[in-house]
Amino acid sequence: MDQPTSDSIETTNPWTTLSSREGYVNPWIRVREDQVINPSGGRGIYGVVEYKNRAIGVVPVDAEGNTWLVGQWRYSHERYEWEIPEGGCPPGEEPAECARRELLEETGIRAATIEPLLMNLQLSNSTTNEVCDIFVARDLTFGEAEPEETEQLAVKRLPLTEAIQMALDGRIRDSVSVLALLRLATQLRG
Template structure:
């Protein structure tokens, strides 16, 4: 069995804002034919960070998401402004959302969250060496900001209390592959 790339003949924007765009792409799918395929494009780089301290605590925010109607735990996240480096953007977001300023920010992984329908590309960072600078600047971001023990983070993940995809991916990567790579295994 051979596979081939989809051929794109054209695209048109249906809707656009600074946060999201909806396009219809005229494509030919091998074995299927030509169709209009909807594509969600994200005009800005998306970032998340797992923030940890020396005692094995993870900085999480507890918030409500009106779209899903759910409360849950998340890692700090946000978009890079035009011309802003994603690592600088996540450092800014951590500070705005939590009141803690990261000392060091390192890229852990990158991934395409919904590659079949969107170009949403996420970068997940590990932030350490934080300094408390005050209360969070954006009070709409979180009802609570807490340092949570890693064992409790695992329970939150398993128990479905981290339902946000980028947070789930970043925490799972940190607790799994990132940790194994750091230990040399």
């Protein structure tokens, strides 16, 4: 069977939603189940996790080429992970300001400069609508971290090149962190 070419692909929605019901809701997510007709004409269900906040990641980089990672136990994966500072941006908060806030909360670092690195990423386009913006923080000053009550964090300073290697060799597995660090690696190669 021939694959469609980009010129022949129909870009309108081939799905029909017959009904939708909310299965669960909390302050961070809403889970819904839709009764659908799929692109081949068959009936079925489609479950969607809707996120109420936008995901935000931020990579602090100092003038010497160092960065900071945050270590914490990730409940859903049942393991300890190292990652860039991350958090949720509620509706009404500007993503760049959220990046500044998360950086300060998790590491105690203030950034004079916040630059977009990767914007409007789809973190899982099969079952969620979660999107993420990632920033680079520069011109840093240091203070005390102010983590949320649900966070027991460790902060590690290391060369950016070492953090990139951790993303490459699997020591960093968080997708937002891996994406951010690999994007910075391409910029370093110039």
